Amino acid sequence: MADFVAKLDGVLDYITLNGTASLHPFFHPYAEALRAQLEAMAGSLLGDVSFQDRTSYFNLFRKVVAAAKVPFYGTPLRGLQVLGFWETRCIRFDEIYLLDMNEETIPPFRRGDSLLPFGARRALGLPTYLDNERRMEYYLDTLVKGGRKVHFFFVQNSERERSRYVEKLIWEGERRERRAGDEDPVRTVRYRVALQSERPEPIPKTAAVAEFLAEFRYSATALDHYLACPLRFYYAYVLKLEEREEITERMEGKDVGSLVHSILEEYFSPFVGRPLRPGELKTADLDAVIERRFGSLYGPDPAGSAFLMSLQVRRQLGRFLTHYQVPQIRGPEERGGSLRILGLEQKLDAEKEVGGRSFRLAAKIDRSEMRGDDLTILDYKTSAATAFLKIRFDRLDPAERRTWPEAVAGLQLPFYTLVYARSRRVPAADVHGLFLMLGKSRLGPRIEFSPFDKEDRDERKGQLEIMEAVLDALLAEIADPARPFDPGLARRNACERCTYSAICGRM
Ligand code: SF4
Known part of the structure; x- marks a missing residue:
């Protein structure tokens, strides 16, 4: 230190x-x-x-x-003085301007105490919110009485109300008989706020950008960015603008995601290439992997959110093993077959010709396996929500560009299925792509999710062909030097929560 x-x-x-x-x-x-x-x-x-x-x-x-304090000494009195609210007592002022005289700002105290209820605080002789409010009122009263002219400023709209102290002053003023000709004590200032932001302009592709796009390795995430908004793809992948990494104590969702992926990879790696047997899957071994992985990142005794997360991961993955994985092995076994893991965290590359151009595609498959004769690829998700993975085939028309962003919430599974099939030289319809929603509260066979038809091979084949047509058209559109990065093609509501809204001017 x-x-x-x-x-x-x-x-x-x-x-x-x-x-x-x-x-x-x-x-x-x-x-x-x-x-x-x-x-x-x-x-x-x-x-x-x-x-x-x-x-x-x-x-x-x-x-x-x-926890440090920066004192601003009140003496000698010269220049600008910074005073705390409490320190103004006993000082006379010519003119006072009090901003933010709104409830929840003045007074700022919450009524509830999550640890000690009101009655308990009073019984123990501890200050309650009533004491705090009385103290604040006393100081405010002293300050106001010490000023020759006092202005209160507050916001009043459907969400905010003026402070109870302002209400009281107005009420007291009304109670005193107003002399004829007295001004109304409240004056309104209205601001005209234009909340409409400028529409960002399309960004043309320069020769250098077109060359970059011809060499680019396209991933599912990159294409998802493009489908959500072409401008977002431009900022993220062409300009390579990233959100600044904040150093936080909290474990972020992406940290948990990569940790869970690494735990499952280490745990299942001894079983790759041979039939999985339920008796071999031991929760104690999984716990040991979890402890080792957390230990390597957060030290031998993780504290705070890392400790709580380790408990949660241990509980959730333990249930994944017993409630999902073991029944999944028994299914093929009962039909005289077995479940065999083919690979874990496989990095795959594939080439694709579209409209006379060659594209490089890259995917990372969390796990591939044979379930009896069925070839399956799995992608782990630590969340429970499937909304951002769905494809509404009933609303998708490959010939209508504007239907794509609304009907296709995520391109990941179609992309992975096609890259896997291409790199392994198998028909895409023979590859069952599935997400495993590990964040669901009930873990069992229903954690599997696919945007494709799971039972009917012909139906799935048709859906994959539709998605391949959409992917091809997207690749051709991105690489076309004549087509700018056009925010007009963005998904409805794409700008809400977009990392680039400040650059775009859509804040
Ligand atoms: S703010 Fe809107 S227009 Fe700008 S990059 Fe994001 S999604 Fe596209």
Whole structure:
């Protein structure tokens, strides 16, 4: 920690000497307070502590700094004074402007206490929300009475109401008999807000972009981006703009996803290439893999959200093994066959000719297996929601471009099925593509989901042909130098929650 702190100190020095931050009037109080925290950290028992991973240093630093206080001394009185609300008592003001006089801001206290109910707090002699509200009212009253002229500002609309203190003042004013000619104490200021944002313009393809697209390795995710909005594909894959990775203590969904994939890969790898037997699948072995994987990422004793997540993963994958995997093996066994894993986390490449152009396609198949004579590819999902994986064939017309983004929520399974079939030289209709929804609360055979018909081979063949036509047309459209990246082709509501909305101006 001492070494880490010394490096941070160096960063602070660098910013002070080389940046413009030190010109800001508040830079020095904050920089000094930060330096004091750093010195205290380096000189404390933490100085000798080392962590296994870099994130932990930043997490600790953030916690220590968040608890620090920056005092703004009230004397000598000169220049701008920053005062806390409580510190204004006993001071007389000519004019006071109080912003945000809305409920939940002033007073900001929540009525409920998730740990101790109101009655218990009162019985124990602890302050309740009523005490806090009375205290706030007292300070506010003192401040208002100490001002010659006081302005309250509040927002009033269907979602926000003015503070109870404002209500009280108005009520008291109305109770006092108003003299003739008195002004209404509330004046309204209305803003005209144009919430309509500009429509982004299509972006033409330059010769360099066209060349890049000809060499690009197309994945299902890239094509999903394009189908959702061509401009989003442009930002993500041509300009390679990514969201900044935040260092957080919480485990993000994608962290859990990759961890679960790695656990299942390690657990099933000894069984690849031979029939799976129910007796061989032991929960204790799975637990050992889970512990090892969590340990390698979060240390031997994971804490906080990593600890809770390890318990949840252990419970969920344990049930996956007993309620899903074992019955899945028994099915083919009862028909005189077996379930045999062919591969795990296989990276596959395929070439595809479309309209005289050759495209490179890449897929990563979580697991492929033979269930008796049925060739199956599986994709693990740690969520339970299937809405973003569905294909509405009843609304999909391959000849009508505008139907594609609305009818096809996800291209992953058609894409994987076609790449797998092509790279293994088998008919696509013989490949059963399935998602396993591991996030479902009830784990059993029903966690399998496919956007295709699972029973009827001819029906599935027809659906795959439709999807291949859509994929081909999308590839041709992306690579066509004459067609710009057109946001007009975006899925309805694609801009909501889009990472690129700020760049696009659609915020
Ligand atoms: S904000 Fe809308 S138009 Fe812009 S990239 Fe995202 S989805 Fe496309």
